[in-house]
Amino acid sequence: MRLQFANFENFRNIESFSFDFSPGMNIIYGGNAQGKTNVIEGIYIFAGGKSFRRAREKDTIKFDKSFSSLNISYADEKRENKMSVKYFREAKKECLINGVKIRKMSEFIGNFKAVLFCPEHLAIVKDEPSVRRNFIDSAISQIKPAYLGTLIEYEKILEQKNALLRNAEDYTEEAFDKTYEVLSERLAGDAAYITEVREKYLSILFGHVKNFLSDMTGGKENVSCEYISNLSSKDGVTGKREENAKRYFEMIMAGKEREKGAKTSIFGSHRDDFDIKLDSNSAKIFASQGQQRSIALALKLAEGEICREETGEYPVFLFDDVLSELDRNRKNYILSRLDGKQVIVTSCDEADFSDCTGATKIYVENGKYFYR
Ligand SMILES: Nc1ncnc2c1ncn2[C@@H]1O[C@H](COP(=O)(O)OP(=O)(O)OP(=O)(O)O)[C@@H](O)[C@H]1O
Numbered sequence: 001m002r003l004q005f006a007n008f009e010n011f012r013n014i015e016s017f018s019f020d021f022s023p024g025m026n027i028i029y030g031g032n033a034q035g036k037t038n039v040i041e042g043i044y045i046f047a048g049g050k051s052f053r054r055a056r057e058k059d060t061i062k063f064d065k066s067f068s069s070l071n072i073s074y075a076d077e078k079r080e081n082k083m084s085v086k087y088f089r090e091a092k093k094e095c096l097i098n099g100v101k102i103r104k105m106s107e108f109i110g111n112f113k114a115v116l117f118c119p120e121h122l123a124i125v126k127d128e129p130s131v132r133r134n135f136i137d138s139a140i141s142q143i144k145p146a147y148l149g150t151l152i153e154y155e156k157i158l159e160q161k162n163a164l165l166r167n168a169e170d171y172t173e174e175a176f177d178k179t180y181e182v183l184s185e186r187l188a189g190d191a192a193y194i195t196e197v198r199e200k201y202l203s204i205l206f207g208h209v210k211n212f213l214s215d216m217t218g219g220k221e222n223v224s225c226e227y228i229s230n231l232s233s234k235d236g237v238t239g240k241r242e243e244n245a246k247r248y249f250e251m252i253m254a255g256k257e258r259e260k261g262a263k264t265s266i267f268g269s270h271r272d273d274f275d276i277k278l279d280s281n282s283a284k285i286f287a288s289q290g291q292q293r294s295i296a297l298a299l300k301l302a303e304g305e306i307c308r309e310e311t312g313e314y315p316v317f318l319f320d321d322v323l324s325e326l327d328r329n330r331k332n333y334i335l336s337r338l339d340g341k342q343v344i345v346t347s348c349d350e351a352d353f354s355d356c357t358g359a360t361k362i363y364v365e366n367g368k369y370f371y372r
């Protein structure tokens with residue numbers, strides 16, 4: 001997958017600019033608050049369907065403008081494609097692929113494929129489970145459209161079930177029980193699928209992560225991962241999907257009074273998590289800053305490997321502020337792994353990339369970009 005061109009208009013602090021990206025390393029460098037991350041954010045919208053900064057769409061429109069417009073062209077193995085997104089202050093967004101309007105985001109996501117690393121991803125190691133779920137969900141969604149469809153459906157059912165639990169007193173007991181059972185059965189079926197896909201994905205992902213981290217540290221650091229869900233036993237998640245759906249369903253039905261008391265759904269794949277271990281210690285508690293960054297980066301490199309295994313080509317790597325806090329050896333390792341791939345990186349310090357001869361360098365100042 002190769003990103004050839006991107007045009008931004010009224011996006012964040014960028015009034016108008018067209019980028020031509022080279023197939024290898026593209027370095028965007030400049031001082032703080034000049035517009036480096038804005039470029040990564042804009043490109044990633046085409047992969048993830050929304051801003052990774054959890055911004056509202058309108059917040060990404062340049063302060064004094066009424067709309068923003070983003071366009072890219074990229075080539076995959078089959079053809080060249082164009083995608084565009086337009087955000088309006090007063091109207092719904094417009095998304096197009098090769099000139100055709102797209103109504104469902106599940107049809108927009110999964111075309112242009114990118115792996116994103118941004119400093120917020122350090123939270124994958126340390127923060128709450130939802131950060132880790134979001135990470136694997138975004139990664140899997142790009143390569144498995146059916147998974148994204150099920151996730152969206154699951155969220156809707158969960159929302160309905162939580163509304164039922166919040167408003168239980170509005171129902172007769174019989175009506176509550178009937179609705180609870182119907183929603184729980186649907187939730188259990190989707191949860192079994194989601195948990196199964198996530199666990200399989202993670203086991204392949206950590207095969208790569210282990211190798212990357214070991215190579216990065218000369219064999220000193222040994223990383224592993226334990227998947228945790230309502231279905232987990234000491235052997236992880238076992239059993240066929242139908243059996244797992246049945247187990248989820250029985251668990252939910254047996255926990256009805258607890259869920260009623262909590263006024264929210266306690267059982268299901270929305271509570272899944274995974275624990276990253278360095279040797280046998282939980283990385284959440286023991287990893288240093290540099291180790292967290294190394295693990296997060298190894299996860300991202302591994303995400304790229306799985307994408308290539310599944311689709312036949314590497315995604316575009318969008319790495320925001322990637323090398324800070326890493327020692328020389330780790331920096332060199334990351335750069336060596338990115339060699340031969342298309343990468344768009346940002347940095348305050350151009351010197352971090354002094355060994356990257358042949359890279360395209362773009363200097364940014366106040367939302368204006370200069371090829372150097
Ligand atoms: N909607 C908007 N309209 C205009 N400017 C905006 C908007 N949103 C953000 N900005 C500006 O964009 C700039 C930040 O850009 P960006 O996040 O790309 O910085 P950066 O170069 O990555 O900086 P750092 O090195 O600190 O990460 C800030 O000056 C911010 O005020």
Ligand SMILES: [Mg+2]
Binds near residue numbers: 320
């Ligand atoms: Mg930034």
